[in-house]
Amino acid sequence: MFYLEKWKKNKNKWPSKRQWFSFFTVISKREKTLFFLFLFSGILSLIFWHHFSYLENTELQPAEGGILKEAIVGQPQSLNPILSLLNDADRDISELTFAGLLNYDKNGNLVCDLCEKYEITDKGKGFEFTLKKNLLWSDNKKITANDVVFTIETIQNPEIQSPLKLVWKDVKVEAINERKVKFTLENPYPLFLKNFTLKIIPSHIFKETTPQEFPTILTERFVASGPFKIKNIEKDKENKIKKIILERNPNYYGNSPFLEGIEISFVKNKKELLGIREEETSLSGISAAEKEELKEEDFNFYSFALPRSFALFLNQQNELLSKKEIREALASATNKKEIVEKVLLGEGRIVDGPFLKENKIGGEIKKYEFNLEKAKKILENAGWKDTDNDNIRDKTINEKKFSLKFNLFLVKQPELEKTAEIIEKDWEKIGVKININPMEPQELLQEHIEKRNYDILLFGQDISIIPDPYPFWASSQKEYPGLNLSLYQNPEVDKILKNARTENDENKRKKLLQDFQLKLTEDIPAIFLYSPNYIYAVRKEIKGIEGKYINDISKRFIGIENWYINEKRVPKKSNQK
Numbered sequence: 001m002f003y004l005e006k007w008k009k010n011k012n013k014w015p016s017k018r019q020w021f022s023f024f025t026v027i028s029k030r031e032k033t034l035f036f037l038f039l040f041s042g043i044l045s046l047i048f049w050h051h052f053s054y055l056e057n058t059e060l061q062p063a064e065g066g067i068l069k070e071a072i073v074g075q076p077q078s079l080n081p082i083l084s085l086l087n088d089a090d091r092d093i094s095e096l097t098f099a100g101l102l103n104y105d106k107n108g109n110l111v112c113d114l115c116e117k118y119e120i121t122d123k124g125k126g127f128e129f130t131l132k133k134n135l136l137w138s139d140n141k142k143i144t145a146n147d148v149v150f151t152i153e154t155i156q157n158p159e160i161q162s163p164l165k166l167v168w169k170d171v172k173v174e175a176i177n178e179r180k181v182k183f184t185l186e187n188p189y190p191l192f193l194k195n196f197t198l199k200i201i202p203s204h205i206f207k208e209t210t211p212q213e214f215p216t217i218l219t220e221r222f223v224a225s226g227p228f229k230i231k232n233i234e235k236d237k238e239n240k241i242k243k244i245i246l247e248r249n250p251n252y253y254g255n256s257p258f259l260e261g262i263e264i265s266f267v268k269n270k271k272e273l274l275g276i277r278e279e280e281t282s283l284s285g286i287s288a289a290e291k292e293e294l295k296e297e298d299f300n301f302y303s304f305a306l307p308r309s310f311a312l313f314l315n316q317q318n319e320l321l322s323k324k325e326i327r328e329a330l331a332s333a334t335n336k337k338e339i340v341e342k343v344l345l346g347e348g349r350i351v352d353g354p355f356l357k358e359n360k361i362g363g364e365i366k367k368y369e370f371n372l373e374k375a376k377k378i379l380e381n382a383g384w385k386d387t388d389n390d391n392i393r394d395k396t397i398n399e400k401k402f403s404l405k406f407n408l409f410l411v412k413q414p415e416l417e418k419t420a421e422i423i424e425k426d427w428e429k430i431g432v433k434i435n436i437n438p439m440e441p442q443e444l445l446q447e448h449i450e451k452r453n454y455d456i457l458l459f460g461q462d463i464s465i466i467p468d469p470y471p472f473w474a475s476s477q478k479e480y481p482g483l484n485l486s487l488y489q490n491p492e493v494d495k496i497l498k499n500a501r502t503e504n505d506e507n508k509r510k511k512l513l514q515d516f517q518l519k520l521t522e523d524i525p526a527i528f529l530y531s532p533n534y535i536y537a538v539r540k541e542i543k544g545i546e547g548k549y550i551n552d553i554s555k556r557f558i559g560i561e562n563w564y565i566n567e568k569r570v571p572k573k574s575n576q577k
Contacts, residue, residue: 059572062258062544066565071265071273072284076241078215079222079230081199082155085163089266091554092284096246096262097224098199099253101129101148106559108358108465108549110193114143114200114225114253116179124188124504127196131179136251137202138224145175150203152183159211167195188502190509194466197551200225217241224249227257227561241266258544258564283537285553287415288345291535300540303533304550305358307463309351310416312408312423312527313485318455320402325382327524331368333375333430334423340530343418348532353517356531358549359467363514366521375430379404386431393431404432409448410458412438419529420458450480457485465551469513470497473520486525493519541565 074089081098084090103113112118115129135143152173155162172184185192202223206214209221222230228246236242246262265280267273274290277283277297286294291301312334314321321327336350352368355361384393384404394403408423410416420436427434434456439448448454461472461483471477474497477484493516500512536556538545544563550556 059570060567061570062562062564063566063568064258065260066258066541068259068262068282068542068563068565069265069280070262070282070284071267071276071280073267073269073273075266076217076244079217080214081201082151082160082162082164083215088285088553091552092264092557093230093244093246094199095226095554095557096228096560097222097226097230097249098201099225100199101131101196102193103197104465104551104555104558106547108551110197110466113197118193118196120190120193120504122184122188124190124192124502125185127183127185127193128176129181129183129196131181132253133179135225135253137204138229138249138251140251141202141204141223142178143200143202143225144178145181146178147200147203148181149173149175150207151198151200154201154206154214157211160214161211164198188504190504191466191468191501194464225252227252227254228262231261252561255561257561258566259560262560281539281542284556286535286537288343288347288532288535289414291347291537292345294537298540299537300542300545302536302538302545302547302556303347304536304556305349305356305548306531306534306550306553307356307358307465307467308460309356309463309531310419310458310460310529311351312529313457313459314525314527315452315455315457316487316489316525317452318406320404321406321455323382324524325378326384326404327527328368329375329378329430330427330432331524331527332371332378333426333432334368334527334529335370335426336529337370339419339422342422343415344530344532347535348530351528351531353521353528354463354469354473355467355513355517356463358465359463361467361510361513361517363510364518366518368524368527370426372426372429379430384431391428391431392433406432406434406455407437408434408456408458409437409439409444409454411441411444415532416458423458449485452478452480452487459485465549467513468501469516470501473497473516473525488520488523488525490519490523493523543567 072089072092074087076089076093077087078084079090079093081094084094099113101113101115101118102110105111114131114135116132118127118129120127131143131145137143152168152171154160155164155168158165170186173181175181205221205223217233219230219233224230227249229249230244231247232245233241234243234245243263243265246264248257248260265276267276270287270290273283274293277294314327314330316322340346340348340350349356353365379393384395386393388394392403392405394401408420410420417436417438424434424436449457471483473484473488473493475484475489475491475494476482478487478489496512496516496519500509500516503509503512534550534553534556542563542565544559546559546562547556550558
């Protein structure tokens with residue numbers, strides 16, 4: 001090995017290019033193979049070491065960019081927050097583009113939005129808010145207390161016809177200074193705090209607008225205070241809004257959104273919604289059955305708990321339903337578990353009383369477990385028998401024969417109709433007959449709910465995460481437009497509810513509501529059934545969505561500034577000096 005010996009003698013000298021080539025001429029084929037094998041292994045090891053070192057010392061973080069494309073069923077009517085209460089599409093856009101004094105966080109708690117702090121004064125009659133510093137509308141105008149005052153006074157103007165007028169009609173509002181605003185109620189009502197999630201509108205834009213022009217949709221009118229602002233509105237040949245395109249609001253007081261923008265498309269019905277799903281990154285408000293259809297596709301499904309529950313409201317003016325033994329038998333013959341499993345496909349919760357878990361009321365409750373034999377025995381003991389073999393129990397009272405037959409009214413909607421069919425099947429087994437009457441919402445409202453013309457009503461109620469059961473169960477609310485759909489009357493409950501809505505101490509109020517729910521469930525004016533989840537289908541590329549409880553379906557966008565599509569690697573915080 002002449003070359004190697006010579007190299008050893010001159011080891012302090014770096015081999016020349018010629019010597020390197022000579023090296024490969026003097027070593028054997030086996031040595032060449034080993035040489036290149038070790039060389040390749042070394043290079044590969046270096047690459048892997050560098051790669052794993054990079055991964056070990058860096059982490060993925062959200063990066064700016066990307067568009068959320070969502071399809072929803074409905075059509076915007078005004079896009080004006082003070083008119084949007086009854087329209088889902090309007091509320092969705094308002095949630096993304098406007099801010100209120102308060103908002104809800106991902107856990108359903110009230111938190112400051114435009115305000116820096118707030119104080120409840122005068123035992124629940126006064127509310128004082130201080131705005132954050134340096135708030136700006138998207139057109140660079142200041143957001144001030146005058147905008148808040150203008151918003152409330154506009155709602156109170158009868159010519160505007162805001163659906164929020166009843167809530168705010170007796171509220172006095174005044175600007176103390178540019179950043180401070182004070183509200184005064186006629187009577188103490190600490191629970192009024194939840195109404196300050198109302199979106200504030202810009203006075204400098206709307207102060208010259210006539211009442212007739214308020215519902216008009218003009219892109220330039222809707223300057224934003226939320227994380228996004230309206231960039232463009234696309235309409236079809238019939239002048240209906242086809243799509244609203246949003247872009248980041250550079251003046252948003254919070255963290256700038258990662259998403260570059262949002263495109264919301266509006267469709268007529270669920271069939272059209274599912275038909276364009278390939279074009280969308282998110283689908284709003286799908287049913288449990290539609291979720292099953294989409295399971296094989298590239299979607300994540302977010303199930304939000306809504307403070308909404310469905311119940312069978314038993315009209316207490318009906319002579320038979322005024323008897324507690326009949327109500328108890330019907331409650332014991334209602335299979336809530338089957339309804340949640342077969343109708344909601346597990347996307348919901350059994351409800352046994354007027355409150356939900358997120359209301360955090362606690363306390364005792366009277367439950368009625370599904371037990372057909374118990375239901376039959378209750379009716380038997382009360383003298384209800386099938387005397388004419390028609391499978392319907394009957395009884396003679398004061399020489400008049402009564403049969404256990406009832407008319408059940410409900411909105412014409414697949415999930416509600418399936419629920420009614422399950423109830424009908426089980427009640428037949430105990431000798432009770434119901435006639436199911438599904439109707440369009442407007443007809444049901446005008447012909448039956450307003451007139452209280454029903455035996456039993458299968459209907460939903462929005463409870464609110466901060467609940468006030470007074471409108472639903474107080475005796476004074478049994479006539480329309482009150483929401484006491486069972487026409488329930490109990491003087492003791494009335495007193496509890498009145499005290500609860502004026503109680504400023506949260507613990508004392510909770511105790512009052514615990515007493516109320518126990519008395520109510522013992523009286524059985526309604527058979528509480530279930531609370532359905534709100535299902536939101538989102539492509540897996542969209543990340544950062546959080547939350548379990550939402551107070552309204554538009555609140556699925558809470559934390560939208562944290563949603564992202566793109567990612568980047570940055571040094572881990574622990575490695576940064």
